[in-house]
Amino acid sequence: EAQVTQNPRYLITVTGKKLTVTCSQNMNHEYMSWYRQDPGLGLRQIYYSMNVEVTDKGDVPEGYKVSRKEKRNFPLILESPSPNQTSLYFCASSLSKMVTAFFGQGTRLTVV
């Protein structure tokens, strides 16, 4: 089954403790991205990747890192999480730009 898998689904952490949210897709998609969803703001792109070893900033990249060492994986790294990064995070993948994006189930992160 074609899918985008994020882990964990829920995470509560403390300020400053490094964490990684994993994202994996099994569709051989080139384009992957991370979004955060906040009430009243919709979804905003954090980072995206057009292919292996090619990543770039989206609209709200501050406080986040990503890597794309393999085509299927695109982890989101928070080196020093802060409470303003409490949000719902989605990973998405698509075959290329401007085609249908497939979304993961989301990761609800709380930073206290």
Added chain:
Amino acid sequence: AQSVTQLGSHVSVSEGALVLLRCNYSSSVPPYLFWYVQYPNQGLQLLLKYTTGATLVKGINGFEAEFKKSETSFHLTKPSAHMSDAAEYFCATGGSQGNLIFGKGTKLSVKP
């Protein structure tokens, strides 16, 4: 810069009534336009998309949307609402980097 505006953060309709969710876009080039639906505690699912060609686009679950260039609109409609349509709906357009630019979302409630 591309953007989308969704009019109405909450829309409530009775079961069997017409659903109309409004979306206006801003783009200097012919846009790609999408409607996504998010059910509670789930990721986003594509309802329909407009790229080129026919301006009336049919999607899943009986939804459709019409691209109107003169009005810069891409409103989502469904003739008869069902209880299972209760969800949050997002209009999106394609950004220059292949990212999706989302509106702030409209929560649809369906009353029995």
